Amino acid sequence: MIYLKQQLDLYDNDIRVMLQAFFDNEKVVRTKAGSRLSLVVDYACKEDEETGAKSEGVVTFSLTDDKGYESVEKEAADYWDKKASKNRIKAALYRQLSAYTGKTLPWGTLTGVRPTKIATELLENGVAEEAIHREYTDTYLTIPQKADICIEVAKREQQLFKDFQYEEEYCVYIGIPFCPSRCLYCSFTSYPIADYEDKAGDYLKALYREMDFVAEAYRNKRLVSIYVGGGTPSVLSAAQLEELIGHIRQAFSLQYLREFCVECGRPDSLTEEKLQALKKSGVQRISINPQTMSDDTLKLIGRAHTARQTKDAFAMARQAGFDNINMDIIAGLPGEGMEELLHTLSEIRELKPDSLTVHSLAIKRAANLNREWEQYRKLVFGSTNEMLTAVDRCARESGLFPYYLYRQKNIPGKLENIGYAAEGKECVYNILIMEEKLDILAMGAGAASKFIFRDENRIERAENVKNVDEYIARVDEMMERKQKLFSRKGGVV
Numbered sequence: 001m002i003y004l005k006q007q008l009d010l011y012d013n014d015i016r017v018m019l020q021a022f023f024d025n026e027k028v029v030r031t032k033a034g035s036r037l038s039l040v041v042d043y044a045c046k047e048d049e050e051t052g053a054k055s056e057g058v059v060t061f062s063l064t065d066d067k068g069y070e071s072v073e074k075e076a077a078d079y080w081d082k083k084a085s086k087n088r089i090k091a092a093l094y095r096q097l098s099a100y101t102g103k104t105l106p107w108g109t110l111t112g113v114r115p116t117k118i119a120t121e122l123l124e125n126g127v128a129e130e131a132i133h134r135e136y137t138d139t140y141l142t143i144p145q146k147a148d149i150c151i152e153v154a155k156r157e158q159q160l161f162k163d164f165q166y167e168e169e170y171c172v173y174i175g176i177p178f179c180p181s182r183c184l185y186c187s188f189t190s191y192p193i194a195d196y197e198d199k200a201g202d203y204l205k206a207l208y209r210e211m212d213f214v215a216e217a218y219r220n221k222r223l224v225s226i227y228v229g230g231g232t233p234s235v236l237s238a239a240q241l242e243e244l245i246g247h248i249r250q251a252f253s254l255q256y257l258r259e260f261c262v263e264c265g266r267p268d269s270l271t272e273e274k275l276q277a278l279k280k281s282g283v284q285r286i287s288i289n290p291q292t293m294s295d296d297t298l299k300l301i302g303r304a305h306t307a308r309q310t311k312d313a314f315a316m317a318r319q320a321g322f323d324n325i326n327m328d329i330i331a332g333l334p335g336e337g338m339e340e341l342l343h344t345l346s347e348i349r350e351l352k353p354d355s356l357t358v359h360s361l362a363i364k365r366a367a368n369l370n371r372e373w374e375q376y377r378k379l380v381f382g383s384t385n386e387m388l389t390a391v392d393r394c395a396r397e398s399g400l401f402p403y404y405l406y407r408q409k410n411i412p413g414k415l416e417n418i419g420y421a422a423e424g425k426e427c428v429y430n431i432l433i434m435e436e437k438l439d440i441l442a443m444g445a446g447a448a449s450k451f452i453f454r455d456e457n458r459i460e461r462a463e464n465v466k467n468v469d470e471y472i473a474r475v476d477e478m479m480e481r482k483q484k485l486f487s488r489k490g491g492v493v
């Protein structure tokens with residue numbers, strides 16, 4: 001436990017996040033008893049006796065531990081001007097914690113979900129790449145590799161979105177919340193298909209109603225991306241898949257569509273018939289996700305397929321004519337280190353997917369991995385920057401380049417997730433959910449829609465219930481939730 005005492009708490013969140021980044025999410029508490037480390041933050045400034053105006057002062061960090069360690073770090077900063085002082089204050093604390101732990105953090109003081117945003121904004125303002133690089137390494141103390149990748153991703157995004165007209169466009173997400181089994185690390189809405197097979201028909205019927213409603217409400221806008229995810233949509237039968245895609249095509253105008261993606265995440269859910277049904281229905285991009293090519297790990301994480309099945313499913317998909325196949329892998333899975341990751345990468349290199357997404361293992365609250373943490377903690381080493389560097393090398397050697405990047409707070413080591421793709425095979429939906437540039441209309445159990453209020457510079461969300469039975473029973477209410485936001489957006493209906 002880490003004891004944190006602050007004279008004022010304007011920077012409370014920044015200081016806590018920095019502590020958790022250095023000490024792997026160790027609990028930060030306000031009582032000293034039982035804590036092994038203590039950080040006291042004081043602030044002193046001069047005050048004009050007549051006007052009461054405060055001038056620039058000094059922030060002091062006093063760090064002590066239960067072994068007698070003591071250090072003091074001071075930073076001159078106008079405490080009240082958060083915009084001007086935040087980075088300096090965080091950098092001062094970073095230097096102190098780095099000296100204490102002997103650690104450097106690849107992302108330095110950057111703790112947000114979208115570290116590429118800085119590069120995007122600076123590029124938009126015409127700032128030179130060299131200066132952007134310095135901003136990352138000098139202001140935020142990132143390692144040069146992270147500055148490079150952020151600039152590269154931001155430039156690719158700019159290129160990808162250059163002819164988008166956000167005001168006129170929207171994306172659709174359709175959730176199929178069924179899977180063959182539940183992965184150990186899963187925090188999504190997902191139910192075992194074996195227990196829900198007889199409800200799939202009713203679920204689809206409810207989904208069609210929601211789709212028809214959204215399609216009608218957005219009839220004057222241009223649908224640019226459809227993403228059918230989950231869950232594992234490919235656990236549906238070939239006939240159900242055909243019907244589902246058929247309904248999407250019938251409900252929405254696809255005149256402006258740039259991509260049609262379906263998640264076929266679990267190789268064991270695929271058959272030749274299903275792949276042909278998807279291809280025939282006009283699906284352009286699919287994902288077949290190995291996560292790892294080690295059968296022992298697959299068993300451990302609750303995925304009921306083998307590496308062989310991944311290879312067979314991939315070959316079947318190519319055979320069916322898919323020329324845009326993504327593969328997802330996870331770095332830092334339980335029981336896995338660098339050796340296992342290199343094995344996975346060498347197998348993937350053989351398959352030559354059109355895009356590769358690497359996630360750093362995140363330990364999310366709702367996941368069984370978290371609930372059964374005591375059982376797995378000795379097996380989880382997490383991802384490392386060396387692992388992500390190995391993925392980066394493998395991707396580039398395979399002709400794939402980074403095009404989106406984001407971080408999650410539950411990743412040990414505070415690393416990132418990165419999507420690599422061959423030129424022209426990028427999935428814009430992946431970027432759009434992070435960038436929040438246009439409305440995402442999400443349908444199905446657990447689906448969360450995002451409505452962008454551009455003029456007011458804000459976003460509103462409408463969330464659907466997660467439970468499948470509830471969704472079927474309350475789909476009208478889900479539509480009403482959306483209707484309220486449609487109306488607030490100035491009556492697109």
Ligand code: SF4
Nearest residue numbers: 179182183186190231
């Ligand atoms: S395949 Fe995806 S949605 Fe399904 S259980 Fe695994 S992580 Fe969850």
